[in-house]
Amino acid sequence: MKSTGGTEAQKRRAGEAAANAVESGMVVGLGTGSTAAHAIRALGEAVESGLDIVGVPTSFGARELAIDCEIPLVGLDEVDGIDLAIDGADQIVLDSGNCIKGGGAAHSREKLVASAADDLHIVVDPTKTIDVLDHTVAVEVLPDAHTVVADAIDSLGGDATLRRASDKDGPVVTDNGNLVCDAEFGRIDEPASLATDLATIPGVVEHGLFVEYATAVSVGSDEGVSTTTY
Numbered sequence: 065m066k067s068t069g070g071t072e073a074q075k076r077r078a079g080e081a082a083a084n085a086v087e088s089g090m091v092v093g094l095g096t097g098s099t100a101a102h103a104i105r106a107l108g109e110a111v112e113s114g115l116d117i118v119g120v121p122t123s124f125g126a127r128e129l130a131i132d133c134e135i136p137l138v139g140l141d142e143v144d145g146i147d148l149a150i151d152g153a154d155q156i157v158l159d160s161g162n163c164i165k166g167g168g169a170a171h172s173r174e175k176l177v178a179s180a181a182d183d184l185h186i187v188v189d190p191t192k193t194i195d196v197l198d199h200t201v202a203v204e205v206l207p208d209a210h211t212v213v214a215d216a217i218d219s220l221g222g223d224a225t226l227r228r229a230s231d232k233d234g235p236v237v238t239d240n241g242n243l244v245c246d247a248e249f250g251r252i253d254e255p256a257s258l259a260t261d262l263a264t265i266p267g268v269v270e271h272g273l274f275v276e277y278a279t280a281v282s283v284g285s286d287e288g289v290s291t292t293t294y
């Protein structure tokens with residue numbers, strides 16, 4: 065089930081709350097999507113006012129925006145680690161911080177950056193929160209593997225379709241040159257075991273279930289922002 069998406073003001077409040085936690089000297093993971101973009105813009109303004117950070121972008125889009133905002137950038141292989149990664153989510157359970165990402169097909173690099181980070185601050189609007197995850201899970205696959213992976217997802221009780229840009233444009237190709245299978249599982253009562261099952265399918269590069277990655281979640285609303293830490 066897809067989220068309808070909140071307002072830009074809600075997303076901005078969430079993004080700015082996470083950006084406010086950034087201090088000089090930090091290596092910061094720069095997430096992908098419309099909500100993380102607000103954090104990147106806020107960080108760009110702070111850099112202009114003297115904040116001394118370097119960013120590690122999670123996608124082509126995040127990199128382009130960070131360059132636009134004049135945030136100094138480095139590659140993941142140029143740093144010892146990341147102090148804080150800020151990123152959005154397609155759906156999140158506030159009790160646990162477990163979430164689903166990859167609506168923009170950036171989840172593989174997002175998970176890589178999150179795994180290298182001491183902290184992952186997820187920023188969302190209120191339409192993204194739910195009690196039990198049931199959103200489409202994006203699965204990045206090696207190009208030759210999409211039918212084999214779709215069959216394996218069927219065996220796990222899911223239903224996978226190849227993500228297409230449009231009938232005319234053909235399949236979505238990730239920043240890494242791979243394809244994406246979108247998998248529907250309905251209600252995901254055991255995200256940790258599904259995450260393990262998906263990760264062990266040959267041909268899967270990475271999936272969008274983020275279990276026990278988030279250390280903070282900020283939800284921007286019309287009234288303000290509320291932050292939960294884990």
Ligand SMILES: O=C[C@H](O)[C@H](O)[C@H](O)COP(=O)(O)O
Nearest residue numbers: 097098099152166167168170
């Ligand atoms: O692949 C995309 C990412 O996981 C995004 O962080 C996620 O889709 C949320 O994006 P948005 O803030 O635009 O809803």
